[in-house]
Amino acid sequence: QVQLQESGPGLVKPSETLSLTCGVSGFPVTSGHYWAWVRQPQEKDLQWLGSMYHDGTTTYEPSLKSRVTISRDTSNNHFSLTMRSVTAADTALYYCARVFGEFLSFDSWGPGILVTVSS
């Protein structure tokens, strides 16, 4: 059974770079369809940030494309999110998820990590 776990700093200063890692167990990140990052400001909407296909190609939410990069480490079976030039508006719960199946649904999620942007 696939399991995902986000890790990274819970506090980032404005204008700096947010870096999160999603550790995956039970399924190789080089398989499946996509691996995704989603965020949720407190009690607000879910926002898809970007995804990495199992071959390493990436796609991003257009409004964030200039600030976001998703990468992977196949030897450690994890994938990562980097978001540059953060502001308070980037404060949110960040989730990683596996995208699977014909209808590209997010069938497995990590528990989430709260990232606060503050000086």
Add this chain to the structure above:
Amino acid sequence: DIQMTQSPSSVSASVGDRVTITCRAGHNIRTYLNWYQQKPGKAPQLLIFGVSTLQSGVPSRFRGTRSGTEFTLTISSLQPEDFATYYCQQSYSTWTFGQGTKVEMK
């Protein structure tokens, strides 16, 4: 971007009630529509994919349907564990979530 308009934003209901949540897509997304349930402090969980297929373990009181670009999630008889927030999601062109519907106790 494909916009997803979900309604209502909240609904008050009692155990045993029938609850209906609607999601309208701003584009023809065919059957690339998924539903998620999120409880406080937890990650969303996949409920239904491809409009109407229940994820493993999801009770049959949940039902998803489609009429053109309008999609509906129906809970036939609300149970105590169903009080949660529900999100639709299109996966036809990248991914977009609806704004969520909070099902609250009346």
